[in-house]
């Protein structure tokens with residue numbers, strides 16, 4: 001997986017990529033990161049990359065030319081690496097509050113791509129004409145307004161990388177699978193068995209893996225029903241056999 005990030009703050013991206021999982025995967029050669037400074041591609045003698053928005057309004061907009069040329073340079077680099085001239089269709093993800101909300105499902109889908117280009121806007125955003133020309137995916141990490149697209153890009157790269165084969169060790173990948181059910185995570189405990197007078201739930205000490213899994217699913221369902229009822233309903237619709245079995249078991253125990 002090759003991550004290419006178009007940004008005005010490449011060091012911010014590079015620094016963010018040295019985290020344990022992403023750093024290790026980069027060392028293993030499973031992930032590769034290229035942070036491209038959009039400012040390096042401006043044709044302005046004063047290294048200008050932004051200007052006032054037509055029609056007035058607060059703030060500045062990033063101009064089309066430097067963004068377009070930086071993106072073209074990255075695509076040419078990909079084509080050179082892959083020895084494919086011209087027909088390379090690379091997904092260009094623009095981070096914006098107006099995009100589709102990022103999810104585990106989208107992370108899994110994007111993890112199947114060989115190359116991903118992230119376009120990080122700053123100021124009030126980017127000239128619409130270049131967005132129309134190069135962007136394939138408009139993505140938001142949530143309904144709030146950030147200063148730039150760099151943090152959302154790093155959030156996405158982290159979540160996507162966790163779905164790339166070989167990035168997670170076996171012990172780490174289990175956690176990702178548990179969320180893949182579309183349920184919220186169950187509560188977890190570690191040593192000591194008693195902390196401040198509070199004990200670890202007995203079932204987790206039983207060594208009975210079936211009972212542990214049953215307990216964890218029940219906790220995930222309870223948490224999901226409480227915090228994200230829409231996720232719960234969606235899961236319940238596609239797991240009706242679970243509730244049938246549960247009802248039969250409770251009947252037997254009566």
Ligand SMILES: CN1CCN(C(=O)c2nonc2N)CC1
Pocket residue numbers: 095096097120121122123124125139140141142143144145146147148149152
């Ligand atoms: C320049 N612009 C970049 C993106 N941005 C965001 O708030 C955002 N991006 O992705 N999810 C979000 N929320 C606002 C500012």
